[in-house]
Amino acid sequence: MKIPPFGLTTREIREELAPLRNDFSVAVCRAKNPFNIGAIIRVAHSFLVREIFLIGTEPYYERASMGMQKYETIVECPDEASFLEAARGRPLIGVERDHARRTLWEAPFPRGLVFLFGSEDDGLPQALLDACEDVIAIPMYGINHSYPVAIAAGMTLCEWARRRDPRGGVSRAGG
Template structure:
């Protein structure tokens, strides 16, 4: 059910048209370390019309991987954890971290309003200090010998579960 903007619409006109359709959750990427993966996440996050995409640290993103969707998204860059937590003050932060999970994504019965879903790098995940500041820690079950999902896949899985829970009743 993709929307088709008029071909002559500016990016700002498209952003304005999408604003009332945005969903009440955000995605944060903590020092992702892979510019292509960050671009892919921007593309996937656009498909779920997230409130914003927050980049923690100074990792760049590859615009070609976002397939132009960065033009329509609110992308916020913050330098560190303190700036991130100040930016999202008052909103619940859920760390998505397999090795320190308090519960499985499959056990989430509801996402809180305004939740910020925070993902770390494929190599290092999220730091213990960041996890300690999170309201919850969710793990995505894995069944092979691979240690992590690609970042765009993991974010897509969690955003899809958010959407499944919010839109299945409609």
Template sequence: MRPDPADREVGVGPWPGGPDAWPSDPRLDPELLAEGDRRNVVDRYRYWSVKAIVADVDARRHPLHVAIENFAHDMNIGSVVRTANAFAVAEVHVVGRRRWNRRGAMVTDRYLHLRHHPSVAELLAWAAAAGLPVIGIDNGPGSVPIEHRPLPRACVLLLGQESAGLSEEALDGCAEVLHITQYGSTRSINAGAAAAVAMHAWMLQHAGPAPG
């Protein structure tokens, strides 16, 4: 009989043998060694401190930035952050309101870099100064399919809000606007899902094998 998934424990318990048996690796967190590590991290990071994990990922982050407009407290930002962490993007940029609902991020915002821009104009100015083209993800008029579309290695993927899409100011500032091809009856897909598809399209072109 298969165990009930609800009964499965995530992660690992305390390091066996007590403090005298703890490894001397400075990346490890004494509190996690003592109490166990139940975080949603890959196995290679078990018992590592947050600081050590961020430093390790920083050494191999991709030159991809992801930005999302936040003018109506979009609930999808947490989902975007979580996916961006999974793909080790350089930064996530929140445009508009600084505050966003972190529940959907599942604490992954601790493991990546977040930057706030009060306005679209400030994001576009930052991207221009950094030499990064801004690629819009929106299914409005004039957009082209993201499938098989070459994406710049270093760039910003910019997403709009749920239902409203990208603002006119954002669309005007994009080097190009791409959409995700759909085959059903709905007008659009969830903004968090769209971000995941767009990031994965970039990964297929530029990321290479994941670390072991």
């Protein structure tokens, strides 16, 4: 099912969404698979994040974001140092299985946080791990070592929303 056109410009849609934005952000180290970055942008839009930090210079696949990049504030950071400067003063929560201090289910989510996701192959660079206030892991039950990064982002943002949903988790569709 396609959504009919809103009859608004991109700028007008962004202005309408601005007061609805949530007080948290997503940062992702650009990876070898540009599809994943586009998918994370699409997922982040679904949760109306404050902004999306893209760390590194690799391109991302815009088609995977399904046009949602037009409605998001995307902050391009060419390297880890520029990201840390851009996010200065905000709690960084790394999502990384190998260096986790606790699970997604038990981690506190302070206001203004930035969820930080690493690349599929290398995870989070040490400089970013060192800057994290906390590092969390999503529980796994199979023998696989990790979740795809776009899936991990979706699960993490869903847990954030579950805790913060002012409707008590009730679907707008009434389900």
